[in-house]
Amino acid sequence: MHHQHKDPRAAILDAAESLFASQGFEATTIKQVGGAGRVNSALLYYYFKSKEGLYHAVLTRMVETLLTTGQEHFEVAASPEDAVRQAVAAFATFLLHHPRAPNLFAREMLDHEAKHAADLLPRVASGIFERLSEAIRQGQMEKAFRSDLDPRFAAISTIAQVVYFAIARPAVGVLLGHGTTGPPPEVTREFGRHAADFALAALARPRERAPMLPLESVP
Template identity: 30%
Template sequence: MTVLKDTPTRILDEAEALFAEKGYKATSLGEVADRVGIRSPSLYNHFKNKEALYQAVLDRLIALFNEPLNKMLQQPVTRSSIQEWLETIVELHYTHPNLARLLQHAALAGGPHTSVIVNQMFRPLFEHRPEGPELGFFQGNDLEPWAVMAFNNIVMSYITMAPMYREMLPVDPFSEEGLMRQKQLISQLARLVFSVGDEPTGLGVGEAG
């Protein structure tokens, strides 16, 4: 049974696809309206301008990708929970590739609200959390931001760069087997990086008990 989407959701879907394909600056509201099948003035009934639409697209994607992290931080952090979280993020990028593509455009060509992306998606991975368990890469080490950046680069560049490497890979990078191998790689890297054990300690990543 086909579920009919409401107009705001259809606008967000098409805008997300266009921002991911062309970037913020090269995307026009007229293109979005055309893809949705509405007149351009009708779009302003739902979003006041292109920046507001872009922010709404970002908010929806960030909420989706932050949900597994928020869930993990509701309990003591262990090596197993970190690996499960990382594998979930890989799967999310596989099923929702537009975030990686959109962020690549934002990094290369700019766009509004890049600070929102950093503060809401990446900073929680290494910044002190007075309200609960900490998640930190090399906690207490000034390499933490670089470690976060490196892991995110590995995970997200799989979406943006794998098509270029398709011919040299033994399987289609976007097949189920390709996804499985990417998750295996991330899990092996996580085991090398994180010193936290499998027993719940309540300590942050990289803190020895």
């Protein structure tokens, strides 16, 4: 999975990302980072100001990747329905390559109330959530979606499913009968499809319109 690094800086970043995500910031020691990255642990202070500085660098790099992935998916969306599917797919793709990413972000919310991500959150908000909300609003205007749901709330509900599934892996695993190690990859992919279906089913107009019929014909 992980290839050898010539660049010590990248090696440190990779090791730190993995450790912070799996153990948390406080529980991860400088020496663990050095060990995992096969780099002298004192070297960390040459490339980064402090343990916190390293942490911030890890968060920043990950957000950039997420934004790029989101960008690529939204670009190919042809309709509001498609945009919803693409938004879910963007997260699913991102999670496939960075399985621990939700852990890292979730921790940042929990441990530091997003203090270190204060400059990053608005970029995620405008880069992904706002675009999804906008697509939903668009679908409502085009009468493709029901209009009694708040577009921003609906966007949160959509993304929440897949992010929760990733964060609460142990709990979800127990619920689905796979134990605390969490569900196998196949089930995870299956849930990704389900999440898009669930969101689109919620957004769908409740009853079939009778298109093209004059109003008088409706009882």
